[in-house]
Amino acid sequence: MHLPICFVLTTGLLISGHAALAQAERVVNKFEHGTRTNSQPTGSWEYFEEAGQLALRMNYDSSRISYRRPDTARYELRIGDTWQLVHPTRPPGLLGSRAGRREALQKALRYPIDALQQQKQGDVLLSYVVQPNGHTTDYTVVSSPLPACTQEVWRVFNQLPDHWIPAIYQGQARAARFYLLVHFSMKLARSAADLAPALPNHASSGPFTDVVEVTAVGVERSGRR
Known part of the structure; x- marks a missing residue:
């Protein structure tokens, strides 16, 4: 039984x-x-x-x-009531691959239709703060060519994992400021090579700034005779 x-x-x-x-x-x-x-x-x-x-x-x-x-770079840390560029004992950083983070941004970002229709180009510069608890706050749009571009950057940025290694300076965990720069640009394709997907250009990425490019490619059409 x-x-x-x-x-x-x-x-x-x-x-x-x-x-x-x-x-x-x-x-x-x-x-x-x-x-x-x-x-x-x-x-x-x-x-x-x-x-x-x-x-x-x-x-x-x-x-x-x-x-x-x-990492011997200097970072912007909040010391008391001011922001100072210093060499931290332990640098702040992403708990993960920043290169992978940039590639994820590159793949997910789209050129906003409003910006294409108005032929707007330019940079969205977003600043944010990595707090001593390892999470980000205080998001500030420093510059943007169009609200639609800002919304697109925020849409993708908000989907990213938010786990960071906080900075340590003078024996204390400190808030650190980081930046994301997204460059929206347009170009005209005159050959098949111009239509090939552009490789991500992160040459300007620094210790506390990630740089990503979003390019819209137009096709030049020749009129019939």
Whole structure:
């Protein structure tokens, strides 16, 4: 009489075990290597920059950083009531790959229709603050060619993961200011080569500024004779 009950319980455990195994996912791409369990990073993860350099190695089980690429740049930190450009003891940075973040922005951003119709080009400069708790606040649009461009940048920016390594200076966690510069531009295609997707240009990206380009390509049509 007990066999059916035991069989049901055993089957239930097996199904549960298979479901747990199915939720573990290995992630390997040019910007990150690691494992997600139940959609959360677990174990050791490695994050890379554009040229394949290791930028960060993080163990999510122990919450410890075992490697971080050396960084001697100065950052804008809030010291008391003022912002100062200093060399922090521990630089602030993304808990992940900034190169991967820029590529995600590049792929997701679209040239707004309003801007195309008005032939508007220019830069959207967004500033934000990485707080001592590792999350961003105080988003400020410094400049923009058109509200539609601002809305597009914010639409994509708001979808990005928001996990950061806060700065440490003089023994304390400090707020740090970062910038995102999105350049909207238009060009006219005169050959098949001009129609090829443009490679992301991040040459101007600095330690606290990410630069992304969004280009709309028009096709020149010749009139019939």
